Each structure stands twice: as structure tokens, then as C-alpha cells.
Amino acid sequence: MVKKARTLGVCLFITGSLIFAAYQLNQLKFANNVYTETNTDHLYSQQLTSYEQVMNQIIEGSTNKATPIPKQPSSQPIAEKPESIPNDVIQVETTEQTQQFDRQQSTSYNQAKNQRIKENTKGTPVPKKPTSQPAAEKLAQSPNGAIQVATKAPAKQKPTSQPVVENPTQSLNNAIKVETKATGKQVLQSPSPQTVAGKPIESLNGAKQVETNTPKKQEKAQLSITDDIELSYLAETEIKNVANFDQWKGTNRSITVITAFFDIGNYSRGGGKSRGPDKYKQWMRVFSWIQNPVIFYTDSEEFEKIFLDFRRNVTSNTKVIRISRDELWSFQIKPRVTEIYADPKYPKIVPYTTLPDYACITHSKFPLIADAAKRNIYSSKYFTWVDIGYFREIENNTIKFWMEVPAEFDKTKIGATRIFGTRHSASVKTIVRISMNWIGAGIFLGERNVFLTFTKDYKESVLRFLKQGIHSVEQYMIGAMYTKVERIAHPPRVEIQDFKPVRGKTMTTDPWFYLGFLMYKEVK
Missing domain, CATH: 3.90.550 (Spore Coat Polysaccharide Biosynthesis Protein SpsA; Chain A)
Structure with a gap:
């Protein structure tokens, strides 16, 4: 009788240990998921903070000319490929295309460098040595795992990730609401299609909008607030x-x-x-x-x-x-x-x-x-x-x-x-x-x-x-x-x-x- 009781106790102990181990494994997976998302947000925060600090220094004129301009981190796909659902992924050029571009850039760099040494001409500029990624477009990994394309921005101007649009708020009939100060009422105007370089920009509900080079500071001023x-x-x-x-x-x-x-x-x-x-x-x-x-x-x-x-x-x-x-x-x-x-x-x-x-x-x-x-x-x-x-x-x-x-x-x-x-x-x-x-x-x-x-x-x-x-x-x-x-x-x-x-x-x-x-x- 005692032997059976001991055997039963051992079985219960083993069963309990297995259940507890499975529970701990599940908790570990859950904690890892939460940890990953939290660290991603933290990393993005650090990147954006660094970007803002350097840009502010440039604006104030206190940054040395040799200070590199960091690329603005992005947590969302750029305007050229807006997301329609949470899990969209942006397609980019293949590794083979990237490597071919690198080889072309490297050849161009070496030729110009040799020519300048040979001719000793001060007027011929030496191009910057190419990086491992194309100069115009660099691959970036977003916090949610989607691959993004970040466009290189001028050194003294903060890059904008969204095109500036005119009159973004539309009424139900796709007419643009305009406030008239004289009456305080709203006048409905039919939108006229416009293009920039032959490429019309679509608004949220189908009305045509115009992409401009307006600085980002003016973007908020263009929002039509019906409130x-x-x-x-x-x-x-x-x-x-x-x-x-x-x-x-x-x-x-x-x-x-x-x-x-x-x-x-x-x-x-x-x-x-x-x-x-x-x-x-x-x-x-x-x-x-x-x-x-x-x-x-x-x-x-x-x-x-x-x-x-x-x-x-x-x-x-x-x-x-x-x-x-x-x-x-x-x-x-x-x-x-x-x-x-x-x-x-x-x-x-x-x-x-x-x-x-x-x-x-x-x-x-x-x-x-x-x-x-x-x-x-x-x-x-x-x-x-x-x-x-x-x-x-x-x-x-x-x-x-x-x-x-x-x-x-x-x-x-x-x-x-x-x-x-x-x-x-x-x-x-x-x-x-x-x-x-x-x-x-x-x-x-x-x-x-x-x-x-x-x-x-x-x-x-x-x-x-x-x-x-x-x-x-x-x-x-x-x-x-x-x-x-x-x-x-x-x-x-x-x-x-x-x-x-x-x-x-x-x-x-x-x-x-x-x-x-x-x-x-x-x-x-």
C-alpha cells in the first residue's frame, strides 16, 4: 500500500513539473514578444531624439560642418507607399541589383580619383566614396519589420516623410470646405484636378491634391479645422x-x-x-x-x-x-x-x-x-x-x-x-x-x-x-x-x-x- 502511494506521488510530481515547465515556456515566449516590441519603441525613440538634437544644432548654427546629418528614423512607410492595412510590406530592389549599383559607383569613384592624381587639377571634384548601399536610397528596417525606403535629404533641411497637400479635409461629396470670415458659414467648391510633373496626387477620398515643396513647418497651417x-x-x-x-x-x-x-x-x-x-x-x-x-x-x-x-x-x-x-x-x-x-x-x-x-x-x-x-x-x-x-x-x-x-x-x-x-x-x-x-x-x-x-x-x-x-x-x-x-x-x-x-x-x-x-x- 505504501509502495503504491509512493509511486502515485512520484507520478503526480512528474506531471506537475511538466505542466509548470510548459507554463514557464509559454510565459517566456509572451515576455519575449512584449520585450521585443518595447525595445523597438525604445530604439526608435533614441534614434529620433538623436536626429532632433543634431537638426536643432544645425538650425542654431552651433554644429561643425563636419558633423554628419543622421537619417530621420521612420516608424511608418513613406508617402510613396502608404499602408492600407497594418501588415503591408514594401518591396525593394534585390541584393543583386544593389551589388551591381555598388560596382558601378566604385568604378566611377576610382576613375575620377586617378584622373585627379594624374592631372593634378584642383577644379575636378573627387566624388564621395560609395557606401555599401545606393547613395540615393538606403534600406531601413522599421520597428514593425517592414522594409522601408528612406530618401536622402539635404543637409540643412529636415526631411519630410509625407507630401504637403492642400486642403486635406474633404466633405462627403468630395467638395472642399472653405471658411468665409464674412458669414462664418461653409462654401462648397468642386475640386479641380491638378498635377505635378504630370502626376496627380490622390487625397483620402479621391479628390485631387497638389504636392508642393513647402517646408514641413507650414504643413499644420494648411489643415482645415472645421472645429x-x-x-x-x-x-x-x-x-x-x-x-x-x-x-x-x-x-x-x-x-x-x-x-x-x-x-x-x-x-x-x-x-x-x-x-x-x-x-x-x-x-x-x-x-x-x-x-x-x-x-x-x-x-x-x-x-x-x-x-x-x-x-x-x-x-x-x-x-x-x-x-x-x-x-x-x-x-x-x-x-x-x-x-x-x-x-x-x-x-x-x-x-x-x-x-x-x-x-x-x-x-x-x-x-x-x-x-x-x-x-x-x-x-x-x-x-x-x-x-x-x-x-x-x-x-x-x-x-x-x-x-x-x-x-x-x-x-x-x-x-x-x-x-x-x-x-x-x-x-x-x-x-x-x-x-x-x-x-x-x-x-x-x-x-x-x-x-x-x-x-x-x-x-x-x-x-x-x-x-x-x-x-x-x-x-x-x-x-x-x-x-x-x-x-x-x-x-x-x-x-x-x-x-x-x-x-x-x-x-x-x-x-x-x-x-x-x-x-x-x-x-x-
Whole structure:
């Protein structure tokens, strides 16, 4: 009996050891993958930092003429071969062609050198000795493994990896939006095809654009920011139950709440689940009890009436605005988003990367925040975006409550709820490909001017990612904006304050709703 027990014990020990060894091997592989991606980002950061330092020295005139000009590192394929999907690889010339080019360059170098020695002529320049790669084009390995072609740039001018284009933002009908200062409205002009050296440049949605030699510093100035113009409304209705809001000035209740609903019908949420207008009608009843002034945007006459009924007896003010979704830049990019999502190789995450309308709706909160903040009809110091279904946990609530700015809020940042720890070492493609969460996007909090700056930066980032063939919903685009690589290439002007959920501090146990309930204060 004892012998059998010993034998059984030995077998269990061996089995456990094998399982543990397999687990350790799997962990080692996972750690190696993470380590590789992290080190790639770190290497790229070092390269770009070195490049920026030398270029700054050249501009200031403090660099010796003999100082070599480093090649600007690139984390994305160049403009001549933009990526349409995350895993594209750029084809380059073969090794045999490269070697043949080297031999030709070496022969040319030796002939010129011998001629100068023989004739002793000072006027004949000696060409630079060729390197192991062609002088015009050098092969470079990008962080994601794709081979890229980097064009050699002049010594005193920072190379640009993208052609400068005119009027990159297009409306849905491919007409260019132009701001007229006299009226503040938008005029639609049909784009005229133009070429440079007989080669037309295609914009994101098919309109012809012109490539110029404008310095990179002017590239941002050419971006047409629709956030700078006030939106046009189809209809607006206001309920005035409070004469003025001076009594809350300078307090943590000086907040305008912004929300919206755009009707795209019933849509799949994945896993056999779906959601539609009826569910939102049920969730939005909570707005009957919010005491802050509320601005509601919609393209639905039905929801316009429902929301007005919910807010009619609230001891606060409400403005309901009916608007065309085509007025928003977030829907003007829909044709390009549709092209990206139609690619069979693009990651399919329902509905984030399968339903263009859904993705466009998530981006719409930022032009709407900008519109409300610019007008500031209730003279609020702060603004908060709250998804129409955000307070679903208390949909049957009958208690009045205020939304207040938390004492720990940093007024120079945008507040959001942290879902997982920082993912800034990941690449933009990884964040989108596997839907890597950092913050939740159901609620945002910010001071008026900070929001106006952030919404502009957000739009520019979304358009930049579109050019790279990368797109998803707002929470992943924000995560992509704050990666280490993006921070170096496009430093953010506004930081995110990610509120880490603290157990027992709010009435909710769901981290997605933490910040909203941190701001929730019942009327006693």
C-alpha cells in the first residue's frame, strides 16, 4: 500500500513539473514578444531624439560642418507607399541589383580619383566614396519589420516623410470646405484636378491634391479645422428654468453636461448581442434627474421630443439641438473609413472595425464638445461629455443629483477613467489590431479652453492615422495618440488624467463608470 502511494506521488510530481515547465515556456515566449516590441519603441525613440538634437544644432548654427546629418528614423512607410492595412510590406530592389549599383559607383569613384592624381587639377571634384548601399536610397528596417525606403535629404533641411497637400479635409461629396470670415458659414467648391510633373496626387477620398515643396513647418497651417467654425443647426429648443448661473460660478458645480444620440438603427455588438434606439430610450431617462445644465445633440426628431419631455421639469436649463450628421467632420471621413473596413485583411472587431457609422458616431463627441465649449451659453468653467447610456446602472433612479468636479482633478488635463494600466509602449497598430484598452470613453471632463485645444489635436490625429490606413473607435484612437512613438513625432498639447478606480469610493463596482460616479452627488 505504501509502495503504491509512493509511486502515485512520484507520478503526480512528474506531471506537475511538466505542466509548470510548459507554463514557464509559454510565459517566456509572451515576455519575449512584449520585450521585443518595447525595445523597438525604445530604439526608435533614441534614434529620433538623436536626429532632433543634431537638426536643432544645425538650425542654431552651433554644429561643425563636419558633423554628419543622421537619417530621420521612420516608424511608418513613406508617402510613396502608404499602408492600407497594418501588415503591408514594401518591396525593394534585390541584393543583386544593389551589388551591381555598388560596382558601378566604385568604378566611377576610382576613375575620377586617378584622373585627379594624374592631372593634378584642383577644379575636378573627387566624388564621395560609395557606401555599401545606393547613395540615393538606403534600406531601413522599421520597428514593425517592414522594409522601408528612406530618401536622402539635404543637409540643412529636415526631411519630410509625407507630401504637403492642400486642403486635406474633404466633405462627403468630395467638395472642399472653405471658411468665409464674412458669414462664418461653409462654401462648397468642386475640386479641380491638378498635377505635378504630370502626376496627380490622390487625397483620402479621391479628390485631387497638389504636392508642393513647402517646408514641413507650414504643413499644420494648411489643415482645415472645421472645429474652428460654429456648427449650423437644423433646429434648437431651449428650456429655461433658471434665470442665471452666477450662484454656481467658482464652484465645482459650474459644469455644462453634453450628450448626443444619432440614430443608426439596431446594430450588432458581437457574440449574438445587439443594441438599438429602444435601449437608449430606456437609459436616457436618468437625464431627468441631472441638475446641471444639459446640451443634447441629435439628428432624430423623435429623440428630440423625448429628451425635451425628460428635462421639462428639471430645475435647470436644457438646450436640445437637431443637427445634420454631415455637418460633422467625424462623418465626413466615413467614405475613407468604409474603404479601410472593407479590406478583408483588416482586423474585424464588432462593431468597432466593422460598422463605419458606429465608429463615426464615437468621434462625433469631440466636434460637439468643441461647439458647446465655444458658445458656452451657460457660462460654465467646465464641460463634461456623458454618453447617453452612461448611467445605465441607475436607469430607474428617482433621486436628483449634481455632477461635480472632483477635488483631485487636474485642471490642465482631460479627465477620463483608466480601464487598464498605461499601454504607451505598444505600437499604434497593436492598439487597434487587438483593441487594447487604456481609458474608457463614456465620460470626459475638462476646462473650457483645455477642451478646445484637445479636440483640435484629436481631429488631426484621427486624420493622420487615416492616411496610414489605421482607424477604430475613439478610445483606441486616444490610446494611439499617447504612445511613446507618437509623443515624439507629435507631442500632445494636453495630457490625459486617467482616474484609477478605487474600490469602495463610489456606488459602482464597474471601472468603466468610475469617473461618472465619482462626480455624482445626490441632492439631500
